[in-house]
Amino acid sequence: MLGKLFKHEWKDSFLFMIILNGSILLLSILGAVFFRSMDISELDYERPFQGLMYGTYVLVYVVGIFVLFIGSTIYFYVRFFRNMYTDQGYLMHTLPVTEHELIFSKLSVAMIWKIISAIVVTFGLELIAYSIAKDDLPTLREISKEIQRFGIEPGRISLIIIMSLLFALGYALYTYLLGYASVSVGQFAVKNKVIASVGAFIGIRLIVRFTRNLIMVCIGSTSFTRYLFMSASRIDDKGFLLAITVSDILIYIVCAILYLITHAIMKNRLNLE
Amino acid sequence: MSVLIECRNLTKCYQNNGPVIDNLNLTIESGHIIGLLGPNGSGKTTIIKMINGLLRPTRGEVLIEGQAPNPSTKAIISYLPERTYLEAQKTVADIIDFFSDFYSDFRPERAKAMLSALKIDEKALLKTLSKGTKEKVQLILVMSREAKLYILDEPIAGVDPATRDYIIRTIINNYDKEASVLICTHLISDIEEVLDDVIFLKDGQVTLHCPAAEIREKYGVTVDKYFREVFAC
Numbered sequence: 001m002l003g004k005l006f007k008h009e010w011k012d013s014f015l016f017m018i019i020l021n022g023s024i025l026l027l028s029i030l031g032a033v034f035f036r037s038m039d040i041s042e043l044d045y046e047r048p049f050q051g052l053m054y055g056t057y058v059l060v061y062v063v064g065i066f067v068l069f070i071g072s073t074i075y076f077y078v079r080f081f082r083n084m085y086t087d088q089g090y091l092m093h094t095l096p097v098t099e100h101e102l103i104f105s106k107l108s109v110a111m112i113w114k115i116i117s118a119i120v121v122t123f124g125l126e127l128i129a130y131s132i133a134k135d136d137l138p139t140l141r142e143i144s145k146e147i148q149r150f151g152i153e154p155g156r157i158s159l160i161i162i163m164s165l166l167f168a169l170g171y172a173l174y175t176y177l178l179g180y181a182s183v184s185v186g187q188f189a190v191k192n193k194v195i196a197s198v199g200a201f202i203g204i205r206l207i208v209r210f211t212r213n214l215i216m217v218c219i220g221s222t223s224f225t226r227y228l229f230m231s232a233s234r235i236d237d238k239g240f241l242l243a244i245t246v247s248d249i250l251i252y253i254v255c256a257i258l259y260l261i262t263h264a265i266m267k268n269r270l271n272l273e
Numbered sequence: 274m275s276v277l278i279e280c281r282n283l284t285k286c287y288q289n290n291g292p293v294i295d296n297l298n299l300t301i302e303s304g305h306i307i308g309l310l311g312p313n314g315s316g317k318t319t320i321i322k323m324i325n326g327l328l329r330p331t332r333g334e335v336l337i338e339g340q341a342p343n344p345s346t347k348a349i350i351s352y353l354p355e356r357t358y359l360e361a362q363k364t365v366a367d368i369i370d371f372f373s374d375f376y377s378d379f380r381p382e383r384a385k386a387m388l389s390a391l392k393i394d395e396k397a398l399l400k401t402l403s404k405g406t407k408e409k410v411q412l413i414l415v416m417s418r419e420a421k422l423y424i425l426d427e428p429i430a431g432v433d434p435a436t437r438d439y440i441i442r443t444i445i446n447n448y449d450k451e452a453s454v455l456i457c458t459h460l461i462s463d464i465e466e467v468l469d470d471v472i473f474l475k476d477g478q479v480t481l482h483c484p485a486a487e488i489r490e491k492y493g494v495t496v497d498k499y500f501r502e503v504f505a506c
Contacts, residue, residue, distance in 0.1 A: 095375050096348035
């Protein structure tokens with residue numbers, strides 16, 4: 001049944017998400033063509049039209065990325081709320097499926113779209129960077145050398161990249177589960193369940209942040225990003241690795257807790273009035 | 274005939290209010306068409322929702338073939354709620370596809386035949402259909418399953434008298450004689466002929482559970498008339 005739930009969730013969200021991702025891709029291609037035809041280093045006051053075009057494009061692109069990530073997150077929150085706790089819940093909760101299957105199907109589709117969006121944005125930025133640099137992009141070897149200049153041991157580079165990707169994935173998971181758990185907690189309110197859900201969202205987020213900061217302070221850090229900006233010439237890679245490892249563990253523990261909250265409310269406290 | 278539904282000391286209270294269902298005991302056997310009848314606020318829809326697992330009991334339990342509501346009990350119940358629960362952006366054909374995927378007892382050809390009889394376009398988006406047509410679509414979907422128990426909450430409330438007749442015929446013609454149909458409605462006279470049993474509900478408690486024929490024989494009036502006498506304001 002999980003496969004069938006996944007299939008229908010994918011089908012239902014496809015059009016909206018393909019439009020969002022397609023728009024960014026199209027914007028990136030247009031940008032690449034636009035930047036290929038001009039030289040940014042030659043932008044000056046004597047060419048105000050080119051400057052205006054450049055500024056407008058950058059603004060639209062940044063807003064586009066913002067809409068892609070925030071808009072898709074809100075879209076999946078709303079889908080979860082409508083499918084589970086409004087009239088549509090009368091259909092979803094009478095299907096011969098478990099609550100785990102319901103949550104997991106929604107979460108996995110949302111996560112796949114988040115990964116697709118990340119790939120689309122990365123590819124788009126690469127495309128623009130490539131057209132600005134006029135094919136003169138650094139090779140991987142050159143990038144690796146540059147990183148080593150900051151004092152990071154070569155053996156640690158791949159580990160740091162893996163841990164950072166794990167964190168990015170965990171954070172995306174956390175974002176969705178935070179929404180699902182908040183919407184579920186909001187159902188305890190007698191009236192104004194949406195406002196209660198927003199309140200739960202803010203409340204849970206504050207608790208998670210406070211707990212995380214407390215633990216990070218205990219291990220002698222406030223944030224792993226601190227290590228990137230401690231010194232312009234040298235990065236504390238050992239400290240960064242420790243901090244990001246702790247952050248990885250914490251984010252996945254929080255995800256597990258939020259998942260269990262969502263599941264427990266749906267299984268034991270469902271009240272579609 | 275086997276026991277299909279059993280409610281034991283069932284109680285439901287909504288958020289700090291008094292009980293809507295109060296220590297209710299009820300047994301429903303297979304092979305019957307049962308009318309769940311009662312005035313507004315008597316707890317009919319609340320019982321139905323608890324049987325379907327949409328509401329959790331405050332106390333007591335609901336058992337379907339001996340089990341609390343779970344995916345396997347949901348697989349044998351075909352439920353028509355009193356509201357529109359389908360996504361408006363979908364077409365009728367999308368919904369048929371959805372039901373075919375999740376219910377192994379769903380018969381798409383039966384659904385298509387009924388849609389055709391009622392001249393409902395399969396390609397139509399649900400948001401373009403009238404409220405009455407949406408209700409017909411939902412009833413068609415529910416009655417196109419070969420379920421053990423059909424639970425119909427106000428199936429004829431929002432449709433015209435001609436369609437009412439069609440719906441009642443649909444219910445009678447499409448349910449398996451081994452299955453049971455639990456119908457909750459205010460329009461008793463419209464469905465009276467098809468009822469085997471009636472359950473009267475008042476203030477969350479069963480006040481009467483007997484064969485419909487028994488009311489007619491014992492009191493010499495129709496179920497509808499008897500209901501009006503019992504629940505007269």
